[in-house]
Amino acid sequence: MDRMSSVELARQARCHALQMVARARASHVGGALSMADLLGVLYTDILRFRPDDPAWPERDRFLLSKGHSCTSLYATLALRGCFPVAELETYGADGSRLMSHISHKVPGVEFSTGSLGHALPFGLGMALAARRRGLSHRVFVLVSDGELDEGSNWEALLLAPQHRLDNLVVLVDYNKIQSLGSVAEVAELGPLVEKLRAFRWAVRELDGHNHDEIRAALDTLPWERGRPNCLVAHTVKGKGVEFMENRLEWHYRSPDATQLAAALAGLGGAP
Amino acid sequence: MRTAFIRELIAQAREHPDIFLVVGDLGYSVVEPFAQEFPDRFLNAGVAEQNMTGVAAGLASEGYHVFTYSIANFPTLRCLEQIRNDICYHGVPVTVVSVGAGLSYGNLGYSHHAVQDLGILRTFGELTIHSPADPGEARESVRWLTRNPGPSYLRLGKAGEPDLYPAQPLGPRPNVVHPGTADVAIAATGSVLKCALEAAAFLRCDGLDPAVLSCPWLQPLGTEFAAVFQAYRRVLTVEEHVASGGLGSLMKELLPRSVAVESLTIPLPVTRMVGSQSFLRREAGLDGPAIAAALKRLAT
Numbered sequence: 398m399d400r401m402s403s404v405e406l407a408r409q410a411r412c413h414a415l416q417m418v419a420r421a422r423a424s425h426v427g428g429a430l431s432m433a434d435l436l437g438v439l440y441t442d443i444l445r446f447r448p449d450d451p452a453w454p455e456r457d458r459f460l461l462s463k464g465h466s467c468t469s470l471y472a473t474l475a476l477r478g479c480f481p482v483a484e485l486e487t488y489g490a491d492g493s494r495l496m497s498h499i500s501h502k503v504p505g506v507e508f509s510t511g512s513l514g515h516a517l518p519f520g521l522g523m524a525l526a527a528r529r530r531g532l533s534h535r536v537f538v539l540v541s542d543g544e545l546d547e548g549s550n551w552e553a554l555l556l557a558p559q560h561r562l563d564n565l566v567v568l569v570d571y572n573k574i575q576s577l578g579s580v581a582e583v584a585e586l587g588p589l590v591e592k593l594r595a596f597r598w599a600v601r602e603l604d605g606h607n608h609d610e611i612r613a614a615l616d617t618l619p620w621e622r623g624r625p626n627c628l629v630a631h632t633v634k635g636k637g638v639e640f641m642e643n644r645l646e647w648h649y650r651s652p653d654a655t656q657l658a659a660a661l662a663g664l665g666g667a668p
Numbered sequence: 669m670r671t672a673f674i675r676e677l678i679a680q681a682r683e684h685p686d687i688f689l690v691v692g693d694l695g696y697s698v699v700e701p702f703a704q705e706f707p708d709r710f711l712n713a714g715v716a717e718q719n720m721t722g723v724a725a726g727l728a729s730e731g732y733h734v735f736t737y738s739i740a741n742f743p744t745l746r747c748l749e750q751i752r753n754d755i756c757y758h759g760v761p762v763t764v765v766s767v768g769a770g771l772s773y774g775n776l777g778y779s780h781h782a783v784q785d786l787g788i789l790r791t792f793g794e795l796t797i798h799s800p801a802d803p804g805e806a807r808e809s810v811r812w813l814t815r816n817p818g819p820s821y822l823r824l825g826k827a828g829e830p831d832l833y834p835a836q837p838l839g840p841r842p843n844v845v846h847p848g849t850a851d852v853a854i855a856a857t858g859s860v861l862k863c864a865l866e867a868a869a870f871l872r873c874d875g876l877d878p879a880v881l882s883c884p885w886l887q888p889l890g891t892e893f894a895a896v897f898q899a900y901r902r903v904l905t906v907e908e909h910v911a912s913g914g915l916g917s918l919m920k921e922l923l924p925r926s927v928a929v930e931s932l933t934i935p936l937p938v939t940r941m942v943g944s945q946s947f948l949r950r951e952a953g954l955d956g957p958a959i960a961a962a963l964k965r966l967a968t
Contacts, residue, residue: 501758508729509757512749518719519754522726529708530730549750552719560711 400441403608406476407437409668411637412661413472413485419657421489423497427647428466431572431605431632432539436473438611439537448478451504457534460520463541463570464499464510471495471503479505514547516540517567521553524565524625535618537566543575546584558597563619567598567627570605572634574645590629598627605630637664669825669859670698670767672803676810677735678702681709684814688727692720692738695767699737721747724762725754733761733817740768740780744789744821751819756794761817765824769799769858770908771934772826774948782823783934787913789821790887796820797887801861804835805843805884812838825859832861833882840885841892848879852967853897854959856906857883857915863949864906866956871963878904878963883915894922902928904963906954910934930966932959 401409414429439459440446446456461470468488475482480503487493494502498511507523510516520538527534544550557565571589573580580586593600599621603610611630620626634648635641638660652660661667678701681687688709689702703710709732713720717738724734736743743766744751755762766782773780789795796818800806806824813820833845842855846868856864861882868880879900885893897903897919905916916931923929938952949955953962 509753512753514718515722515750515754518722518750519726519729521719522723522728523730524726525711525723526727526730526732549716549718549722552714552716553722556714556716556719556723 401476403437403441403612406441406473407433408664409476410436410469410472412664412667413475414468415638415652415657415660416667417468417472417485417488419652420486421497422651423489424649424651425465426468426651427574427634427641427644428463428541428570428572429469430636430638430641431634432466432570433469433636434606434608435539435568435570435611435630436469438608438615440473440477442612443615444537445534446505448505451479455534458507458520458523458536460508460516460536460538461499462510462513462516462538463544465497466541467497467499470499474503474505513541513544514549517550517553521557521562521565524557524562525560527564528560528562535564535566537568539568539570541575542569542571542573542580542586543583545569545586554593554596554598557625561623562625563599563621563623565625566615566618567625569627569629570632571629572632574634574643574648576648578645593627593629597624599624600627600629602629602631605632606636639663669800669803669806669829670827672806673765673810673822673824674698674702676807678705680810680814681706684733686732687814688732688734690720690724690727690734690736692717692736692742694738694742717742717746718750721750721762721764722754725750725758725760728755728760728762729758733763733814735763735765737765737767739766740773740782741785742766744782744785748788751789752792755819756792759794759819761819763813763820763822765822767824767826769823769825770860771945771948772859774943774945777942778939781939783909783939785823786886786909786915787917790913790918793888794819795887797823798838798884799823799857799886800884801856801859801882802829802832804831804833805838805882808835808838809884823858829859830862832865838885840889842881842883842896844879845882846880849877850879850967851901852963853879853881853900853903854906854963855881855883855897855903855915855919857886858908860906860908860949860954863954863956863959867959867963870956870960876964876967878967886915886918889918889922894924897923897927900927902930902966904959904966905929905931906959907933908949908954910936910939930962932962
């Protein structure tokens with residue numbers, strides 16, 4: 398069976414994410430859409446993993462630090478065969494394991510988050526464990542821009558280069574909008590690339606919706622021997638749904654039936 | 669106590685290749701022998717306790733039994749959410765070790781008075797909590813924890829505490845240090861057990877012979893713990909901790925009403941004072957004479 402392309406995986410994940418938040422009347426679809434292309438490339442061409450064996454010791458570890466954006470990751474994992482796609486319908490329902498912040502009870506999910514600034518330190522520990530044991534798997538941590546306000550992230554950003562953890566990869570979903578306003582209005586992160594380089598990271602900056610660029614960058618890890626890697630991916634909050642793009646309100650709102658239909662139509666139709 | 673801890677941890681690390689020590693840039697003249705013998709299983713995470721605890725949880729998720737080590741409230745309250753979410757919720761084997769229990773660092777002021785930790789950490793039901801009274805109990809605690817890796821908290825005193833009684837293996841029960849002949853008992857946790865023993869010695873001169881029990885194991889506890897205390901009519905608890913959530917509080921939760929429990933704890937004003945541990949114990953009414961006086965009142 399031909400494997401789905403990264404573009405089609407991201408497209409379908411977006412459709413599912415929209416349906417999930419609409420069904421559950423849940424929030425955070427904007428950030429789920431902004432990172433969908435990063436997930437699409439990671440889960441087709443980059444991550445070494447076995448959908449039927451989530452605990453395979455040699456797998457690359459992927460941690461979602463912005464746990465509120467879990468819908469597109471749940472959808473990506475289901476579409477890649479970690480659990481049945483039909484289960485996505487239970488998202489946010491009473492008793493479902495698909496809780497509204499990412500949960501390690503779900504096959505393929507390494508770590509539960511929801512409180513921000515937790516996954517990077519945890520991932521650093523995983524990367525250090527691999528290094529100390531001479532193992533070759535990598536650790537990927539996807540963070541939001543808003544959560545870089547958290548001091549714990551900067552504690553980890555300071556320590557990882559000290560131990561030359563070039564098996565650690567941070568991806569920043571840099572969509573420029575956080576909870577109560579734009580990043581520029583709340584606590585300007587820029588110049589982010591320069592900050593990270595000053596912290597001794599190997600940094601690449603690209604369009605977080607361009608699959609070829611993302612694939613080319615992540616295909617050549619590590620970028621500099623002995624330096625942890627950070628991909629600053631410029632993204633658009635709400636990407637793929639015109640009326641959601643760059644709109645703060647879609648951090649909170651859930652589409653009604655008419656909006657959902659329009660959004661799915663704009664994405665080329667529900668899978 | 670910290671010397672007994674590190675020596676036992678080193679001994680256990682020789683047998684258990686998964687033991688890992690992460691320190692928060694503290695432990696000068698204590699942790700170096702571990703770092704020298706097991707450089708691949710040692711990390712100084714720097715002055716950054718949230719990251720230290722998250723890193724420890726990540727290491728633990730990969731199969732290590734990680735001990736985090738710092739002092740006072742730094743490895744506990746500073747990184748409470750990492751203990752809650754990263755360690756307890758994920759059920760990974762991290763033992764949080766804090767040196768400087770209670771008023772051990774009394775001279776260093778309020779920031780270093782570790783007197784709310786038990787009440788706060790006891791609300792995390794996943795944590796095994798040990799609070800040894802002397803080097804022997806600290807050794808036994810490390811032995812138990814390394815054989816049963818899981819989310820846990822080890823509350824250590826400082827340095828130079830004397831051994832108070834012959835060590836015995838730890839379990840979810842108090843250790844009877846002095847059996848006594850009266851139907852009243854003193855139960856203590858941590859190094860203040862020494863003051864409880866002094867009080868019992870004073871009281872014996874006055875013809876009252878209370879039992880003295882040490883409570884190094886504070887969580888999880890069940891019927892076995894309560895059963896030991898049912899031999900007594902009244903129990904006086906002694907701890908270097910505020911009243912909320914400490915030993916006295918848990919005894920009142922666990923023991924049947926037939927056993928009267930009174931507690932000596934640290935009054936809030938004393939946490940605002942500065943001085944040596946013995947000075948602050950006296951101010952708090954936790955020294956030998958004060959404990960003896962309290963027990964006399966309780967027994968009559």
